[in-house]
Amino acid sequence: MTSKNYKLLEVKLQKIADINYATALLHWDKETYMPKKAAALRSQQLSTLSELGHSLFTEKSTGILLNKLEKENLNETLEANVKRTKEDYDKMIKLPGSFVAESSMLSSKAFHAWIEARKKNDFKIFEDPLDKLISHKRKEADLLGFSDHPYDALLDLYEPGLTVSTLNRLFKNVREQLVPFVAELRSKKQIDTNFLFLKYPSDKQWNFGIDILKNIGYDFDAGRQDISEHPFTINFGSTDVRVTTRIDEYDFSNMTWSCIHEGGHALYEQGLPIDQYGLPCGSAASLSIHESQSRLWENMVGRGKNFWKFHYPKLQKIFPKNLSNISLDHFYKAINHIEPNYIRTEADELHYHFHVMIRYEIEKSIMEGLIKTSDLRDYWNARYKEYLNVDVPSDLEGILQDIHWSHGSFGYFPTYSLGSFYAAQFYEKAKADITNLEKQIESGNSSELLHWLRNNIHAHGRKYLPNELCKQVTGSELSLDPFMDYVKLKYSEIAI
Ligand code: CO
Helix, strand or coil: CCCHHHHHHHHHHHHHHHHHHHHHHHHHHHHHCCCHHHHHHHHHHHHHHHHHHHHHHCCHHHHHHHHHHHCCCCCHHHHHHHHHHHHHHHHHHCCCHHHHHHHHHHHHHHHHHHHHHHHHCCHHHHHHHHHHHHHHHHHHHHHHCCCCCHHHHHHHHHCCCCCHHHHHHHHHHHHHHHHHHHHHHHCCCCCCCHHHHCCCCHHHHHHHHHHHHHHHCCCHHHCCEEECCCCCEEECCCCCEEEEECCECCEHHHHHHHHHHHHHHHHHHHCCCHHHCCCHHHCCCCHHHHHHHHHHHHHHHCCCHHHHHHHHHHHHHHCHHHHCCCCHHHHHHHHCCCCCCCCHHHCCCCCHHHHHHHHHHHHHHHHHCCCCHHHHHHHHHHHHHHHHCCCCCCCCCCCCCCCHHHHCCCCCCHHHHHHHHHHHHHHHHHHHHCCCHHHHHHCCCCHHHHHHHHHHCHHHCCCCCHHHHHHHHHCCCCCCHHHHHHHHHHHHHHCC
8 A cells, every 4th residue: 555655755765876877877977887987977966966956855844754554564575665764864864064065074184195195005095084084984873873893884785684692603613614714625635727818809709798798688678888097887776787897908817707706796786666666675685695796606606617518618618828728627516616816806715704804803803993004014014914915016916905994894704705795695595495496507598597586585675674684585594504515515626
């Protein structure tokens, strides 16, 4: 049953979505085709539009409408839309306008200092603006409120319901199980991966990427792919979901798996119900659930042997000089080769979680006030030595590598690891539910898997909180076990 008040809310939220998606389209343009001279005005246009969306949403009338709607008798979807909107609204109005303006001023300064610090390869340049931003973040945690740990208030902004106590438990497991497992794999003979770094002409890579996207079910009538410096997925409703990629002619892996990764994000967005446009039930459940979709396609499917049983013969035909002498088995082992490195975005699917764990431990200590900003670099380098046994060669390849802190994004990183663990848990359930799933993938057909994801995950949007969704789909809460089972089985066949 829909009511007059509900209709008012729907119209308002959809209007805000129109503004937000127009803002997103300007962002997409900025990252792809915008001419250089447009930069200054573009920043102004973006900030005007996002302020407009924000102020429409935080109007008093929104709160009054939500309070009325909470007392009405609505169906499950409508009720979820009201509930999620009320949660967002309550969070947003806790931060006074002056505080939000200060946030944007501080992060803008920090961002410019980060760019400058990267140019000079010197963390010291970033240190002071970062320190101010950190104090501001601690104030933000106080304003938002928390019961156990100040970091909980920030985690909740990216992943509703996520807490330090959950993450402590999870990362303790990661340390206890993944550290010895990785050490054991590294003690074995390592495969030759040199052929992945021969010349792979960019036009051929591009065409291969498009083919893969089509093969996994990405709808080019509701999206497109372009080139950008950092690959990303962006959407303006589920009927226009765009992906970008980058191509390095001397690193075949770079384009291929970022293409499948972004493709996974895009399949999720294309699968959100269009009749819920602009409403919580038409939006992604959370950052972790989003990342679970990209990781599932990238790793469980796209780094699986069965996927390449179908695609590798085609790939050999496209690049005969590089690949005709490389067997499928060799190729499969090489694309799953693990090696510690100090750059997060270049990490393999096992070491990746050590990178996230380091950032998690640092952010948690920062929020507790345990580390001085001036000690962060030493702390960072020591953790890399401890967890990955690598000496960080420079700030650029160390503490300055990620953009997140310069944007004031504290609490974001853990969602990357959660995404992988959710992916393994979802994939385990999909394999149990779909007869011969691996056989289907071996014959180049992943449509039943996509259908399963659409029904079980995409169709719900934000109706459920991430942990509720996980329970509903898999029957249990998030656990590291399915991920460990998946990597143990996979690498027992790969390790020589
Ligand atoms: Co992603």
